[in-house]
Amino acid sequence: MATTLKLYEQIAKVLRENIHTGLFVEGDKLPSIRQLVSEFEVSISTVQQAYHQLEMEGLIEARPKSGYFVAHKMDSPDLPITSRPAQRPIEVSQWQDVLEVLLAKEDKQKVQLQHAMPNMKVSSLSPLLKKMSWLMRQQAEISLPYCDIKGTLALREQIVEIATYSGCVLHPDDLVITSGCQEALSVCLRAVTEPADIVAVESPSFYGSMQAIKAANLKAIEIPTNSENGLSLEALELALEQWPIKAILVTPTVNNPMGFSMSEADKKRLYQLAQSYDISIIEDDIYGDISYQSPRPKTIKSFDEDGRVLLCSSFSKSVAPGIRVGWIAPGRYRDKVTHIKYVSSSMCPTLPQLAIADFIQSGAYARHTRKVRLLYKQGRDHLIQCIKQHFPIGTRISFPQGGYILWVELDKRYDTVKVYAQSKKSTVSIAPGTLFSATGKFRHCMRLNFSEKTALEREQGIIELANLIKQQDND
Amino acid sequence: MATTLKLYEQIAKVLRENIHTGLFVEGDKLPSIRQLVSEFEVSISTVQQAYHQLEMEGLIEARPKSGYFVAHKMDSPDLPITSRPAQRPIEVSQWQDVLEVLLAKEDKQKVQLQHAMPNMKVSSLSPLLKKMSWLMRQQAEISLPYCDIKGTLALREQIVEIATYSGCVLHPDDLVITSGCQEALSVCLRAVTEPADIVAVESPSFYGSMQAIKAANLKAIEIPTNSENGLSLEALELALEQWPIKAILVTPTVNNPMGFSMSEADKKRLYQLAQSYDISIIEDDIYGDISYQSPRPKTIKSFDEDGRVLLCSSFSKSVAPGIRVGWIAPGRYRDKVTHIKYVSSSMCPTLPQLAIADFIQSGAYARHTRKVRLLYKQGRDHLIQCIKQHFPIGTRISFPQGGYILWVELDKRYDTVKVYAQSKKSTVSIAPGTLFSATGKFRHCMRLNFSEKTALEREQGIIELANLIKQQDND
Numbered sequence: 001m002a003t004t005l006k007l008y009e010q011i012a013k014v015l016r017e018n019i020h021t022g023l024f025v026e027g028d029k030l031p032s033i034r035q036l037v038s039e040f041e042v043s044i045s046t047v048q049q050a051y052h053q054l055e056m057e058g059l060i061e062a063r064p065k066s067g068y069f070v071a072h073k074m075d076s077p078d079l080p081i082t083s084r085p086a087q088r089p090i091e092v093s094q095w096q097d098v099l100e101v102l103l104a105k106e107d108k109q110k111v112q113l114q115h116a117m118p119n120m121k122v123s124s125l126s127p128l129l130k131k132m133s134w135l136m137r138q139q140a141e142i143s144l145p146y147c148d149i150k151g152t153l154a155l156r157e158q159i160v161e162i163a164t165y166s167g168c169v170l171h172p173d174d175l176v177i178t179s180g181c182q183e184a185l186s187v188c189l190r191a192v193t194e195p196a197d198i199v200a201v202e203s204p205s206f207y208g209s210m211q212a213i214k215a216a217n218l219k220a221i222e223i224p225t226n227s228e229n230g231l232s233l234e235a236l237e238l239a240l241e242q243w244p245i246k247a248i249l250v251t252p253t254v255n256n257p258m259g260f261s262m263s264e265a266d267k268k269r270l271y272q273l274a275q276s277y278d279i280s281i282i283e284d285d286i287y288g289d290i291s292y293q294s295p296r297p298k299t300i301k302s303f304d305e306d307g308r309v310l311l312c313s314s315f316s317k318s319v320a321p322g323i324r325v326g327w328i329a330p331g332r333y334r335d336k337v338t339h340i341k342y343v344s345s346s347m348c349p350t351l352p353q354l355a356i357a358d359f360i361q362s363g364a365y366a367r368h369t370r371k372v373r374l375l376y377k378q379g380r381d382h383l384i385q386c387i388k389q390h391f392p393i394g395t396r397i398s399f400p401q402g403g404y405i406l407w408v409e410l411d412k413r414y415d416t417v418k419v420y421a422q423s424k425k426s427t428v429s430i431a432p433g434t435l436f437s438a439t440g441k442f443r444h445c446m447r448l449n450f451s452e453k454t455a456l457e458r459e460q461g462i463i464e465l466a467n468l469i470k471q472q473d474n475d
Numbered sequence: 476m477a478t479t480l481k482l483y484e485q486i487a488k489v490l491r492e493n494i495h496t497g498l499f500v501e502g503d504k505l506p507s508i509r510q511l512v513s514e515f516e517v518s519i520s521t522v523q524q525a526y527h528q529l530e531m532e533g534l535i536e537a538r539p540k541s542g543y544f545v546a547h548k549m550d551s552p553d554l555p556i557t558s559r560p561a562q563r564p565i566e567v568s569q570w571q572d573v574l575e576v577l578l579a580k581e582d583k584q585k586v587q588l589q590h591a592m593p594n595m596k597v598s599s600l601s602p603l604l605k606k607m608s609w610l611m612r613q614q615a616e617i618s619l620p621y622c623d624i625k626g627t628l629a630l631r632e633q634i635v636e637i638a639t640y641s642g643c644v645l646h647p648d649d650l651v652i653t654s655g656c657q658e659a660l661s662v663c664l665r666a667v668t669e670p671a672d673i674v675a676v677e678s679p680s681f682y683g684s685m686q687a688i689k690a691a692n693l694k695a696i697e698i699p700t701n702s703e704n705g706l707s708l709e710a711l712e713l714a715l716e717q718w719p720i721k722a723i724l725v726t727p728t729v730n731n732p733m734g735f736s737m738s739e740a741d742k743k744r745l746y747q748l749a750q751s752y753d754i755s756i757i758e759d760d761i762y763g764d765i766s767y768q769s770p771r772p773k774t775i776k777s778f779d780e781d782g783r784v785l786l787c788s789s790f791s792k793s794v795a796p797g798i799r800v801g802w803i804a805p806g807r808y809r810d811k812v813t814h815i816k817y818v819s820s821s822m823c824p825t826l827p828q829l830a831i832a833d834f835i836q837s838g839a840y841a842r843h844t845r846k847v848r849l850l851y852k853q854g855r856d857h858l859i860q861c862i863k864q865h866f867p868i869g870t871r872i873s874f875p876q877g878g879y880i881l882w883v884e885l886d887k888r889y890d891t892v893k894v895y896a897q898s899k900k901s902t903v904s905i906a907p908g909t910l911f912s913a914t915g916k917f918r919h920c921m922r923l924n925f926s927e928k929t930a931l932e933r934e935q936g937i938i939e940l941a942n943l944i945k946q947q948d949n950d
């Protein structure tokens with residue numbers, strides 16, 4: 001896309017290059033707005049826009065009354081070690097443990113580090129709530145009839161728009177709206193497999209997708225991941241050589257639970273592997289729009305030439321999960337996906353779809369995601385600081401590239417299932433690592449959420465958690 | 476339940492008996508309110524309540540300025556002949572045809588006889604819309620987080636209440652809320668079967684359940700039904716003897732597409748058959764609450780001693796389909812059902828659940844269903860009259876005991892798939908009989924809706940349809 005840069009973008013570009021080349025380094029004060037106005041001969045608001053852009057990118061930070069400074073870059077922590085799951089197809093277990101976490105009542109008194117819930121208190125969500133309320137007042141009848149089985153056209157059109165940011169050229173007819181990403185994943189799994197087939201997944205990976213594999217009578221083969229680069233393509237290739245794998249289910253951009261984003265080059269290689277072994281890719285992009293990078297990373301789907309990628313997403317992580325609006329870009333599996341979505345739950349309710357469509361079209365979705373990305377990035381840096389300070393030595397932490405969850409790997413002698421059990425009587429809640437394995441591995445790991453605590457609450461939660469862990473030294 | 480009758484109920488009982496014993500016959504004028512006030516020594520409003528009750532039961536009718544009369548009983552029309560489907564397990568086909576009907580855009584100019592849509596213009600729905608609007612205004616935030624995976628407790632409590640009218644004693648923990656009855660059926664099918672299992676269904680039966688059977692990699696065996704008594708228990712028993720049937724999926728109360736309700740005795744026999752062959756029953760009760768009978772017929776679930784019945788329903792037919800609130804009482808399959816519901820679409824949105832809970836608790840649901848039942852019964856009688864008058868001789872019509880759809884069987888020489896194709900360019904829309912067979916049988920049948928047309932529109936639609944049919948006499 002050869003587009004001419006706007007004035008403020010040109011200025012932002014110059015400043016960005018100056019930071020990247022080291023002309024300005026961390027902590028340096030940047031030129032004042034006045035200086036830049038005269039240097040570039042532009043208006044104050046243009047310079048402000050340029051600074052705002054760089055702030056959004058996390059490159060610079062505003063300090064009240066002092067001006068703009070180059071942001072401190074967080075050093076990545078000691079990263080978790082590449083996982084080494086069994087390289088053979090297995091039945092997924094762990095349902096009872098997942099169920100227990102799902103049934104856990106929210107306790108407002110607790111520091112909630114357990115669920116992958118976004119921050120829902122930010123003011124940038126209010127246009128959505130206002131629109132829903134307005135629709136309910138003015139057009140309540142739209143809630144009553146069945147809607148198009150593929151979903152409301154107005155929403156599909158807007159999803160086409162946002163998908164361009166991840167490099168996808170879609171058409172509204174290529175989309176099927178679902179009840180969240182969970183339904184999207186379940187439907188896609190059933191569309192590309194037959195019972196007893198083998199599906200490759202990242203290890204660790206989201207328990208909802210593994211349970212969907214179980215419920216579809218499939219077997220999982222867990223492919224090791226590296227907390228920096230994501231899925232091990234070497235291990236995947238070995239597995240593909242050895243087993244008749246039918247599909248691979250991946251979360252390559254802002255992974256749950258690790259937080260990594262695979263590089264564009266690796267995404268391309270993954271796609272090529274899928275091509276040469278003729279398997280399909282179910283790509284879960286649920287956190288993609290709250291990547292800290294700007295522009296957001298491309299999806300594997302953006303390289304899809306022959307329709308073998310089924311892109312799944314929802315607004316559960318970027319907006320709010322209770323809205324239950326998700327979608328599939330099913331590529332060549334469109335008819336099968338439409339069939340299975342229909343039998344799975346028939347149509348989705350109209351009103352939330354219209355509200356989300358309006359939220360996107362009005363620009364409020366872009367504003368909201370820009371805002372929360374910054375908030376989450378700060379949360380990540382703070383949480384990592386707290387963990388480094390309070391957890392036992394030997395603790396390794398993933399370094400998420402977006403979203404609001406990270407993965408903690410303790411020394412092997414610690415047992416997070418025990419920590420989890422004890423945490424029920426404490427003021428903090430966690431998700432034990434075992435949930436993210438098909439067979440209860442990662443017993444020394446856990447996933448923590450950093451979406452909506454104040455710094456104080458977060459640190460208190462981490463101190464409490466550290467104490468629970470350290471108790472095991474006395475066992 | 477030994478309860479003492481209220482005053483108005485006692486009076487209604489006396490009058491009812493007088494009608495049943497023939498003291499008053501069809502068309503007779505009933506005593507005036509004044510007469511009964513002095514005869515029973517009660518208040519005017521008590522007599523009015525008694526008459527209102529009998530009116531709701533369809534026994535009597537009010538004529539403006541003249542008083543109350545014994546209602547005209549509709550003679551049942553010439554009924555369709557018992558279907559004779561192949562008695563062996565088969566793969567379900569017909570998806571392309573179902574899809575075409577699902578994708579058909581609603582055309583407000585047309586007389587819609589095609590979709591099983593309830594009347595959504597009745598004023599008795601407005602408390603629901605008002606509550607949804609109020610919730611959105613006052614408690615918009617409840618739309619944002621995930622809700623309990625089994626559904627909102629307030630709703631499950633209310634469903635326990637309404638289920639008592641069908642003879643069921645349930646507990647909120649025995650219920651799982653779903654995205655409509657379609658998800659309920661799909662989840663239950665997957666919970667009680669393994670791929671390649673055989674499921675018995677009524678023939679004809681609802682295309683959504685048959686497509687769910689297909690998508691779950693199951694085979695269907697179609698059991699003949701009789702338009703008066705429902706499923707042929709003899710044929711079912713033969714099939715059970717011959718094939719390893721795993722479950723039976725039935726709509727025994729106000730069947731779609733036939734409209735019959737099986738007798739209580741037959742429901743019990745069906746349950747006993749399931750017991751002796753140790754199979755489970757998936758009971759679709761989606762139209763049960765809009766049965767014309769009062770009190771409504773009992774469910775098979777009400778006889779369930781060992782938890783083998785999975786009762787499925789939703790508010791799509793009794794209230795409005797766009798609300799997408801359904802439920803399962805899964806009996807002994809609770810854990811499996813909870814698992815599959817979770818992977819299928821995770822939680823359901825909270826707001827519609829709360830609104831429906833309030834609609835029930837306030838009594839508005841009971842008022843609404845009482846009102847539409849009467850409306851639909853009048854619709855049925857009128858539609859049957861129109862068909863008798865305009866359709867070719869030899870036409871047979873089912874005589875629904877509730878709901879707003881009926882089944883028309885034409886002489887074998889007519890082809891409703893052709894009628895359906897031609898109707899696309901006409902002012903009327905129909906559902907061809909082939910959709911209700913696993914393999915495209917019932918080509919001389921169709922299902923017609925009578926939920927919300929005026930008498931004039933309905934008759935015009937039927938005349939147009941009759942012309943399309945009669946054109947085939949010249950082919």
Ligand SMILES: Cc1ncc(COP(=O)(O)O)c(C=O)c1O
Nearest residue numbers: 180181182206256286314316821
């Ligand atoms: C990676 C991933 N995929 C899918 C889902 C399910 O999302 P939804 O709530 O939209 O069904 C989640 C939610 O936790 C998730 O983390």
Ligand SMILES: Cc1ncc(COP(=O)(O)O)c(C=O)c1O
Nearest residue numbers: 346655656657681731761789791
């Ligand atoms: C017999 C029957 N079961 C289930 C359904 C699906 O209902 P819902 O819209 O609640 O998913 C229908 C809808 O047409 C139906 O007629």
